[in-house]
Amino acid sequence: MKNSLLLAAVFLSGLLSAESPLPVIPARPGAALDFDFRGVGGKTEFKDRTGNYKLISDTAPMLEEEGALRISDSARLHIPCKNNAFGEKVTIIMWFLHTAANNYQWETPLLERGLQENRYRNVVPYKRKTGQYDFTLHFAADYPGFTIGRTADSNVGTEGILAHGRPYDRTRSYYNSRFPKWPLTIHNDPAKLYRKNYWQQIVATYDHGACKIYLGGKPVASVPTKRKEKFLSCGHDLVVGAYRTDSDLNKESAEIRVKSLVILPKVLNDQEVADIYAAESPLMDVQRKRENLKLTHHYYSGDRKAADPALKRTLKISKKYMEKLPEDPYKGNRNMTGRFNSNGMLEINGKLYPPVMANMYMGDQSIPRRKVIVTDFAAAGIDVQAFNVYTAWAGDYEYDWKKLDEMLEMHVKSCPTVKLNVMVRLIAPEWFKKKYPEELEMQAANFKEDNPPLKPCLKAGGLLGSEKFRKMSEKFLEAFIEHCEKGPYANHIYSYQLFAGDAGEWYWPGLFAGTSLTGYSEPTRQGLIKFLRKKYNNDVNALRKAWRNDQLTFETVKMPSPKRRLSSEHGLFRDPATAQDIYDIRCYLNARTAECFLSATSLVRRLAPKKIVGIYGGYAMLFAKGVPIMFSGLQTLSQSIRSSSIDFIATPLDYGLRRYKMPGVNINAFEASAALYNKSIWREEDIPTHLYELDLNSRSGSLRETLEVKRRAFGYTLAGRAGFWYCWQMNLPGFHQDEIMEDSAKMKKIADASVNRSRKSVAKVALIFDEYESLMYTNAAGYGRFMNACSWSFYRDMHNSGIPFDVYFPDDLANPKMPDYKMYVFLNQWAISDKLADIIRKKLARNQAMAVWQYAPGYIYNKRFDLNNMKKLTGISFTENMKQRNFAPEQIRYSKSPLAQGLSLEDSLTLSPAFSAKQEPGTEILATANGLNILARAGRSLWSLLPLTPELIRNLARSEGIHIYSNDGNTLVVNESYLMVHTRKDGPFTVSLPAERKVTECIRNRDFGTTKTIHENLPAGTTAIYLLEKTK
Incomplete structure (x- = not known):
C-alpha cells in the first residue's frame, strides 16, 4: 500500500x-x-x-x-x-x-x-x-x-x-x-x-x-x-x-x-x-x-539518496565535536610559523603534522554553509584547512576585508585548533575588466587563417600579459597579507597560496580549453617587445636575422598568426633554423609567467617570512600532447621548485582516470625533483563523490567507491612523498555524509602515526622529462596521441608496473643530492647541449647505469637536426625518414630476446620523422616494423622509436636486477615505510618485498607478521595500505 x-x-x-x-x-x-x-x-x-x-x-x-x-x-x-x-x-x-x-x-x-x-x-x-x-x-x-x-x-x-x-x-x-x-x-x-x-x-x-x-x-x-x-x-x-x-x-x-x-x-x-x-x-x-x-x-537511487545539498543534516561526528569544542591552543600567540621538514611533513609552530588538508569549493562563499563543512572536517581531526574569498579587491586600490575577516572568524570559532592555508586570488575582478578593457587578453578561435578575428578573454582569469594588472594585483596582495598578518587571526595562518592566470593555475587564458590561441593583446605585445630587446641586446639586425625578416623592427613586432604558430616544418618538430620567432614567443610566455609568480611569491616571503608560500603548477607532462604546452607558459615548474620564495606547488590529479580501479595519479610527477630542494608537491584530490549534484562522468558511483578513492589519496601520501587535500569540485556537500567523515577520521589517525616515519624513496628507476628545451621545438598538433604515449600515458601506466620510480628534470642529474639509480629512462631528451650531454654521461658512469632512450634522443643539437649527435649520445647509429608513417600493432615483429618478450603496441600511432637503428656490430635489433629497426640495444643503452611501455621496463628491470614488487597490474606505490595497492581487478594478488618486513595492513588492521611476501584477495577498486617496519 x-x-x-x-x-x-x-x-x-x-x-x-x-x-x-x-x-x-x-x-x-x-x-x-x-x-x-x-x-x-x-x-x-x-x-x-x-x-x-x-x-x-x-x-x-x-x-x-x-x-x-x-x-x-x-x-x-x-x-x-x-x-x-x-x-x-x-x-x-x-x-x-x-x-x-x-x-x-x-x-x-x-x-x-x-x-x-x-x-x-x-x-x-x-x-x-x-x-x-x-x-x-x-x-x-x-x-x-x-x-x-x-x-x-x-x-x-x-x-x-x-x-x-x-x-x-x-x-x-x-x-x-x-x-x-x-x-x-x-x-x-x-x-x-x-x-x-x-x-x-x-x-x-x-x-x-x-x-x-x-x-x-x-x-x-x-x-x-x-x-x-x-x-x-x-x-x-x-x-x-x-x-x-x-x-x-x-x-x-x-x-x-x-x-x-x-x-x-x-x-x-x-x-x-x-x-x-x-x-x-x-x-x-x-x-x-x-x-x-x-x-x-x-x-x-542507492547511495545517492544520502545527498544533502542543502546541508540541513548535522553529522553524528560533527554533533559530538560541537558538544565539546577544544580550546584554542594558539590563543595568546601573535603569529604562526610553517615549513616542510626534510621528510615532506608539515611543521607548524614546531610540531609535525601529516600533509593532509581540507580545501573547500571556492565557488560557494556562504559562511553558514562553509561552517558546516569546516565542522565536519574538524570533527574528523582534519584541522589543516584552506579557504579564499572573492570580494576583497573592490576597486582601484580599494579593499574590503569584511568577508575575509568573517571567514577567518568562522574558521577559528568552528575549529579552534584550525591551521589555515589562505588562498589569494590574483584574478581580474569584473570591475577591472569593465574599467580597463584594453588590458584584457585577446584570443583567436580560428587556427587556419593568417588574420583571424579576435575577441577578448572574458571568462578566464588570465591577464598575465598586462603589466598594469600585475602591479595593481601586487598592491592588492601586499594589502591582503599585511591585513592578515596584523589581524587577530594571524596566529592561525601558517601558509599563503597564490593563484592567478587561467583557472588560477598560472597559465595563459583560453588554452585551458584548447580551442583558442591567446597573446594578441597590446599589453602582451609590449611585453614581448621588452623581452626581445633584452634577448637581442636591443640589436635590430640580430632580431631580423633570427626572425628572418629584413623589414622587422622592435616596434613592429607582433604575435604571429595562429596558422604560423601551429605550423610545422619538420613533422613533429619546428625547425630551429627557421622557426626562431615561434621559439622566442614560447620563451616569452614562459618567462612572463615565471616573472609574475616569482614577483608575487617574493612579496609574500618578504611580508610573512616564517610562513609557507605556494602556487599551482606542474602541467608540462600532461599537456605535452597538444596546443596548451606550446602557448600557455606552462614550462616553468623547474623554476618554481628552485625558487627560494616558493615552498609548495599544487596540482590536481588526473581527471581522466580518477575513479576507483584507476591509478588516479597526480598531474605533477616531480615529487623527487622537489625533494632535492626541500619543496613539497600537493595533490589536489578533485574527487567527484557519489553525492555530487554536478553530473560528472567521473563521479563515484557508490559510497564504497568514494571511500576507496579517498583512501587511495591517503595511500599516495603515506607511500609517496606528496601531500594531498580534499577538494570539493563544484559544490560543498560532496563529503557531507556520516560514513565518509567517520572513515576520514580513521584515515587521518593512520596518517598521524606516519609523521616520524621515513618517506624516503626506494626506487631504482628514474624517469627524466625535459619540460623545456625539447618541448620548445615540438608541435604536437597532429601527433598528440604519440606525444601523450611518450610522456603522460607512460608515466601514468608505470604506476601499474609494480616498479617504484622517481621523476626528475634533466638538470637534476647534476645535483649532488640526487641518488644514483640503476636505470634512467629519458622520455623526451630530443634537444641537448654539450653541457647537458656531459652531465648525463657522468651520471650514468657513476654506477654503469642503464640508459633508456625514446624516439629522437639528441636529435636537436646546436639549433640543427643531427643524426651523428644521436649516435654520440646513445651509442646507436640511425637513419632518418621524413615520410609520415603509421605504426599498427600487427606490423611489429619482435625478436626472441628476453627484453622483447610480452611487448605490444596498444594502438596505432602516426609520426614523422621516423628513425631506424642501423644494424652494425655491437647493436642488437629487438623489433622491426615498416622496414625500420624500431627497438635496439647497444652496450648500456636501449632505444625505442615507439613509446615505451611498462612491460619493456619490467623486462629491463629483470635483466638489471631491479626488484619488481608485483606483476599483477594493480596500482602500487611504495617508500621505506609504506606500500599502497589499489586493485584494478577482482581476485588474488601477490606483493614481493626485497627484504623481510613486519607488515601490517593499516586500514583493516591486519597483521601479516614478518614476511617478504604479501598474499591478498580483494575486490576490484580496493585500497590497501601496508606499514613496513624493519626487523632487528
Whole structure:
C-alpha cells in the first residue's frame, strides 16, 4: 500500500506540474520508432506508437512535465534495440527543451548507442569503447554534434560531426574543422539557431556514414564521407538523455525535457525537414519562453539518496565535536610559523603534522554553509584547512576585508585548533575588466587563417600579459597579507597560496580549453617587445636575422598568426633554423609567467617570512600532447621548485582516470625533483563523490567507491612523498555524509602515526622529462596521441608496473643530492647541449647505469637536426625518414630476446620523422616494423622509436636486477615505510618485498607478521595500505 501511494504521488507530481501539457504530436507515417511522451509520468516502462519499442527507467518511475519526459541527474533511460534495426539510411527527430537547470553542465546528451570510455566529461565523445560504440547525438553548449563510430584521429578525421566545447571558458567549435582531410560544411551558425528555454527540434540524418544536423528546420552542419561499417552494430540499447560507460552508474545525464523521439528508416531532405518543423512547431508553442528547469533528485537511487545539498543534516561526528569544542591552543600567540621538514611533513609552530588538508569549493562563499563543512572536517581531526574569498579587491586600490575577516572568524570559532592555508586570488575582478578593457587578453578561435578575428578573454582569469594588472594585483596582495598578518587571526595562518592566470593555475587564458590561441593583446605585445630587446641586446639586425625578416623592427613586432604558430616544418618538430620567432614567443610566455609568480611569491616571503608560500603548477607532462604546452607558459615548474620564495606547488590529479580501479595519479610527477630542494608537491584530490549534484562522468558511483578513492589519496601520501587535500569540485556537500567523515577520521589517525616515519624513496628507476628545451621545438598538433604515449600515458601506466620510480628534470642529474639509480629512462631528451650531454654521461658512469632512450634522443643539437649527435649520445647509429608513417600493432615483429618478450603496441600511432637503428656490430635489433629497426640495444643503452611501455621496463628491470614488487597490474606505490595497492581487478594478488618486513595492513588492521611476501584477495577498486617496519 505504501509503495502504491508513493507511486501515485510520483505520478501526480509529474502530471500536475505548473506547465499545462502540450498536445500530442501526430504519429509520423513510416516511422520505425515513434514516441510522444505524454502520459509517461509514473511509469517505469512506456511503449512507443509502433508497438515495437519501449522506454525503460532503471532508477525510478519516469517524471513528466508539460506533457513531456523530464530527464535529470541519475536518470537511466534506455530503449532495447537490435543491431541494424533501422538500416543504413536513418533520420532521427527529437523535440526537447534545455534550460539552465545546471549552470555547470556544458554537454547535453540526447541519444546514444554504445559505451563511452570511462573518462571525464570533456573527453566525451572523443574516446569510444572499441567495437562497443555506434553514435551520439548531443550538444556542446549550443553546438549540436552527431558522432559516429571511430575515435577522432587528428591525422585523418572524425566520423560524423563532432561538437567540441569546454564549460570553463565557454568555448565551443566543431572539432572536425581541425582535420584537413575530413570535409565539414557549416550551413548555419548553430549559436543563432539554438534557443535555450524554448522548445526546439533537432533532426539528424545518416546515409551510410554521411551525416547532417538540423535545428529548427534549418541545416547546421554536414559531413559527406561514407563508411563501410554498419550504423548499429555494438549490441547495446539506445540511451536517452545520457552518456553511458561500462559502469551503469557512471553517466552524465542531461537536464532536459523530451516531448517526442522519432526514427525513420530513410533520409529526409532539407525541404522535408523544414515542412515537418513548420507542421509541428505550432503544437510546441515555440515562441513562448519557459522558466528554468528546477533541479530534482527524483531519479536518485542507492547511495545517492544520502545527498544533502542543502546541508540541513548535522553529522553524528560533527554533533559530538560541537558538544565539546577544544580550546584554542594558539590563543595568546601573535603569529604562526610553517615549513616542510626534510621528510615532506608539515611543521607548524614546531610540531609535525601529516600533509593532509581540507580545501573547500571556492565557488560557494556562504559562511553558514562553509561552517558546516569546516565542522565536519574538524570533527574528523582534519584541522589543516584552506579557504579564499572573492570580494576583497573592490576597486582601484580599494579593499574590503569584511568577508575575509568573517571567514577567518568562522574558521577559528568552528575549529579552534584550525591551521589555515589562505588562498589569494590574483584574478581580474569584473570591475577591472569593465574599467580597463584594453588590458584584457585577446584570443583567436580560428587556427587556419593568417588574420583571424579576435575577441577578448572574458571568462578566464588570465591577464598575465598586462603589466598594469600585475602591479595593481601586487598592491592588492601586499594589502591582503599585511591585513592578515596584523589581524587577530594571524596566529592561525601558517601558509599563503597564490593563484592567478587561467583557472588560477598560472597559465595563459583560453588554452585551458584548447580551442583558442591567446597573446594578441597590446599589453602582451609590449611585453614581448621588452623581452626581445633584452634577448637581442636591443640589436635590430640580430632580431631580423633570427626572425628572418629584413623589414622587422622592435616596434613592429607582433604575435604571429595562429596558422604560423601551429605550423610545422619538420613533422613533429619546428625547425630551429627557421622557426626562431615561434621559439622566442614560447620563451616569452614562459618567462612572463615565471616573472609574475616569482614577483608575487617574493612579496609574500618578504611580508610573512616564517610562513609557507605556494602556487599551482606542474602541467608540462600532461599537456605535452597538444596546443596548451606550446602557448600557455606552462614550462616553468623547474623554476618554481628552485625558487627560494616558493615552498609548495599544487596540482590536481588526473581527471581522466580518477575513479576507483584507476591509478588516479597526480598531474605533477616531480615529487623527487622537489625533494632535492626541500619543496613539497600537493595533490589536489578533485574527487567527484557519489553525492555530487554536478553530473560528472567521473563521479563515484557508490559510497564504497568514494571511500576507496579517498583512501587511495591517503595511500599516495603515506607511500609517496606528496601531500594531498580534499577538494570539493563544484559544490560543498560532496563529503557531507556520516560514513565518509567517520572513515576520514580513521584515515587521518593512520596518517598521524606516519609523521616520524621515513618517506624516503626506494626506487631504482628514474624517469627524466625535459619540460623545456625539447618541448620548445615540438608541435604536437597532429601527433598528440604519440606525444601523450611518450610522456603522460607512460608515466601514468608505470604506476601499474609494480616498479617504484622517481621523476626528475634533466638538470637534476647534476645535483649532488640526487641518488644514483640503476636505470634512467629519458622520455623526451630530443634537444641537448654539450653541457647537458656531459652531465648525463657522468651520471650514468657513476654506477654503469642503464640508459633508456625514446624516439629522437639528441636529435636537436646546436639549433640543427643531427643524426651523428644521436649516435654520440646513445651509442646507436640511425637513419632518418621524413615520410609520415603509421605504426599498427600487427606490423611489429619482435625478436626472441628476453627484453622483447610480452611487448605490444596498444594502438596505432602516426609520426614523422621516423628513425631506424642501423644494424652494425655491437647493436642488437629487438623489433622491426615498416622496414625500420624500431627497438635496439647497444652496450648500456636501449632505444625505442615507439613509446615505451611498462612491460619493456619490467623486462629491463629483470635483466638489471631491479626488484619488481608485483606483476599483477594493480596500482602500487611504495617508500621505506609504506606500500599502497589499489586493485584494478577482482581476485588474488601477490606483493614481493626485497627484504623481510613486519607488515601490517593499516586500514583493516591486519597483521601479516614478518614476511617478504604479501598474499591478498580483494575486490576490484580496493585500497590497501601496508606499514613496513624493519626487523632487528
